[in-house]
Amino acid sequence: MVAFGDSITRGDEDDPGRGGYPARLAALLSTPTLTVTVENQGVGGETTAEGLSRLNSLSGGANDTLIVMEGTNDIFRDISPQSIASNVVSLARRGANRGFGHVVVATIIPIGSTSHEGTAQSSRLVAAEIRQASWAADLDQADPNRTFRDQDDFIATIYDGDHIHPNATGYDILAEHFADHFRDVDKLAPALDFVSPASDAEDVPPTVLLELVLFDAQTGVDMANSKLTINGLAVETDATGDGRRVVLQARPGNLTGRPTMGLDARDLADPPNRRVQDVITFTVSGAAFLAGDIDRDGRVDGNDLIVLARAFGSRSGSSRFVARADLDDNGSVDGSDLALLAADFGLSSF
Amino acid sequence: MPVLVSRPLPPLLVLTLGLLASASAEAAPRIEARDAGRGGVFVVVDEGARTVVGRSGAPSATLPRGVAISSVAQLGEDWLVAGTRRMPAGRELYFARGAGGAVRELPLPAGRSGRLRHDPALVVDGARLAGAAWLEGDREGAFAVLWAEWDGEAFLAPATVSPVPPTGTQLALAATQLADGRRLVVWAGYDGEDDEIWAALGDATGWSRPLRVAPDNRVPDITPAVVATPGGALVAWSRFDGEEYRVAMARLEGSRFLAARDLGPPGSLFPSFEATAAGTALLSRDARRGEWELTTLSADGRPGRRARLVAGADDRPLVRADGSGVVWELGERSAISSWD
Numbered sequence: 001m002v003a004f005g006d007s008i009t010r011g012d013e014d015d016p017g018r019g020g021y022p023a024r025l026a027a028l029l030s031t032p033t034l035t036v037t038v039e040n041q042g043v044g045g046e047t048t049a050e051g052l053s054r055l056n057s058l059s060g061g062a063n064d065t066l067i068v069m070e071g072t073n074d075i076f077r078d079i080s081p082q083s084i085a086s087n088v089v090s091l092a093r094r095g096a097n098r099g100f101g102h103v104v105v106a107t108i109i110p111i112g113s114t115s116h117e118g119t120a121q122s123s124r125l126v127a128a129e130i131r132q133a134s135w136a137a138d139l140d141q142a143d144p145n146r147t148f149r150d151q152d153d154f155i156a157t158i159y160d161g162d163h164i165h166p167n168a169t170g171y172d173i174l175a176e177h178f179a180d181h182f183r184d185v186d187k188l189a190p191a192l193d194f195v196s197p198a199s200d201a202e203d204v205p206p207t208v209l210l211e212l213v214l215f216d217a218q219t220g221v222d223m224a225n226s227k228l229t230i231n232g233l234a235v236e237t238d239a240t241g242d243g244r245r246v247v248l249q250a251r252p253g254n255l256t257g258r259p260t261m262g263l264d265a266r267d268l269a270d271p272p273n274r275r276v277q278d279v280i281t282f283t284v285s286g287a288a289f290l291a292g293d294i295d296r297d298g299r300v301d302g303n304d305l306i307v308l309a310r311a312f313g314s315r316s317g318s319s320r321f322v323a324r325a326d327l328d329d330n331g332s333v334d335g336s337d338l339a340l341l342a343a344d345f346g347l348s349s350f
Numbered sequence: 351m352p353v354l355v356s357r358p359l360p361p362l363l364v365l366t367l368g369l370l371a372s373a374s375a376e377a378a379p380r381i382e383a384r385d386a387g388r389g390g391v392f393v394v395v396d397e398g399a400r401t402v403v404g405r406s407g408a409p410s411a412t413l414p415r416g417v418a419i420s421s422v423a424q425l426g427e428d429w430l431v432a433g434t435r436r437m438p439a440g441r442e443l444y445f446a447r448g449a450g451g452a453v454r455e456l457p458l459p460a461g462r463s464g465r466l467r468h469d470p471a472l473v474v475d476g477a478r479l480a481g482a483a484w485l486e487g488d489r490e491g492a493f494a495v496l497w498a499e500w501d502g503e504a505f506l507a508p509a510t511v512s513p514v515p516p517t518g519t520q521l522a523l524a525a526t527q528l529a530d531g532r533r534l535v536v537w538a539g540y541d542g543e544d545d546e547i548w549a550a551l552g553d554a555t556g557w558s559r560p561l562r563v564a565p566d567n568r569v570p571d572i573t574p575a576v577v578a579t580p581g582g583a584l585v586a587w588s589r590f591d592g593e594e595y596r597v598a599m600a601r602l603e604g605s606r607f608l609a610a611r612d613l614g615p616p617g618s619l620f621p622s623f624e625a626t627a628a629g630t631a632l633l634s635r636d637a638r639r640g641e642w643e644l645t646t647l648s649a650d651g652r653p654g655r656r657a658r659l660v661a662g663a664d665d666r667p668l669v670r671a672d673g674s675g676v677v678w679e680l681g682e683r684s685a686i687s688s689w690d
Contacts, residue, residue, distance in 0.1 A: 052595065082545060119468075198488065
């Protein structure tokens with residue numbers, strides 16, 4: 001096998017001598033009668049655009065597997081998710097043309113970097129585009145992004161301090177994920193992407209069509225038993241797709257206030273992997289909020305007070321000014337706004 | 351052969367980067383933004399702390415924690431930075447002007463239309479701020495391009511240069527002021543099929559519709575850079591040629607772009623224009639050779655002399671060049687190379 005990628009493939013910030021995920025994967029897949037080698041072709045700082053040039057120097061055989069996991073550095077170079085995904089697909093096709101009998105495209109793992117704060121896109125979006133593009137190109141796909149996100153408090157527990165590279169535990173998980181992929185072991189619930197309406201959308205019609213897309217590149221989505229939910233309750237849902245990519249749609253038709261759209265989805269593994277979670281909250285047309293409900297979450301509570309406190313004393317034009325905290329609309333966030341919030345405190349908008 | 355790693359950096363710059371490095375046991379300091387066209391001021395980030403470094407190589411000021419800088423410009427003895435900071439309801443712009451060790455925040459453009467604002471690009475007109483372009487939207491992956499004029503005291507009401515596309519997004523903003531006073535903003539934007547390079551021209555009457563810098567194609571075009579020239583402007587970017595990326599360039603003449611042409615070899619990437627004593631030059635990455643390449647340009651964009659430096663992809667160098675060669679500055683080391 002050849003593991004192709006950037007510093008995450010190289011194993012940066014791993015414990016000394018551990019060799020990142022490729023060395024671990026080799027150990028996991030080897031048996032007393034079969035030695036699997038995984039060549040580490042990770043280059044620090046590399047983007048997918050640069051990888052396309054480097055891959056021309058590699059070649060494989062019909063029994064060789066190429067794993068492509070790259071794209072994190074593209075984010076810092078302002079390359080869009082669509083171009084990153086396009087490059088990843090080109091890398092996979094190039095690998096096949098270079099003789100590799102099996103090519104696996106992997107989503108990038110999440111980043112939570114504070115040192116790169118301010119980038120205009122996220123690893124979540126890039127992973128979503130890689131899922132979509134590898135599905136459209138009918139490529140074998142692993143999903144370490146989903147594996148990492150499903151870990152509790154993953155940034156704090158399985159990452160190095162730079163929030164880009166995994167720590168030794170993170171590399172263990174990454175290697176296990178790839179090993180599961182090659183052993184056809186499905187431990188992951190479907191991933192969700194491309195939700196409509198947008199999170200925190202306002203003025204949404206009460207008859208809006210709710211939609212989200214599920215991906216499951218292993219056993220596939222259980223389309224008959226995957227539903228959208230509104231405020232935790234399943235609604236009548238249409239599921240269309242090929243199992244690997246499934247579109248869930250529902251039109252409840254009677255939405256009011258600020259509903260939460262969620263998901264209760266499972267795959268076809270035995271036992272099934274199930275994902276139950278709230279996904280987005282949005283505001284329906286005509287919803288009336290209490291004045292003190294600054295964050296428009298339906299309640300006047302401590303969160304609203306925090307927003308007002310941070311903006312307290314600011315005037316319109318200041319970087320600290322929050323227009324919604326200026327409850328009396330007098331151009332400044334002051335004591336009169338605090339009094340209005342206090343009057344509503346503890347009440348619900350709906 | 352080009353590289354002679356011997357020349358020490360100016361002592362103050364070594365001291366600056368050395369002191370910053372000593373504060374971090376793991377991540378090295380990196381240059382977050384730099385003014386390649388005027389004076390060489392740049393911003394170094396280390397463990398989340400951002401320092402403006404003046405052209406003398408000495409730290410000029412420390413910026414507030416939590417801001418991220420995307421654009422910096424030298425204005426006479428002063429400098430300007432533009433970036434963003436996290437806010438309770440999204441991400442907001444940040445502009446500041448500095449002189450000596452003092453930092454003064456500038457008021458923000460009003461009339462915000464999206465909860466996320468990103469990647470402001472400063473445009474300067476001689477020794478004054480002309481305005482800034484930035485990305486704005488309600489969610490990641492769906493940004494409009496906006497512009498606000500600076501009247502000397504405040505930003506005027508923002509104008510939409512390019513609305514949010516139906517699918518995909520717009521990224522990688524670059525902007526400049528043309529010799530005739532118009533403003534040129536360029537960016538990479540999704541056209542429903544792949545990313546293309548777009549541009550818009552602005553003057554006192556408003557902004558043109560977004561123009562394609564090169565004819566539509568079915569391959570990604572990414573990371574544009576722009577520089578004003580006496581007769582218009584040059585735009586360089588990287589275009590996938592079906593096998594690899596390579597740097598392409600188009601010239602703006604009047605209000606139209608002349609035919610784009612390949613400027614770099616296969617594997618050339620991430621162009622930026624650099625103002626040097628040898629004239630305008632193009633800095634780009636050569637992924638095949640693992641080198642950075644500096645190419646002098648004529649006013650109409652024809653390539654001239656080239657110099658190269660072997661260095662990692664992460665180590666985008668600062669460059670100074672004259673008729674005899676190029677000084678490359680990379681963190682705590684420097685190198686000199688002669689022109690090919």
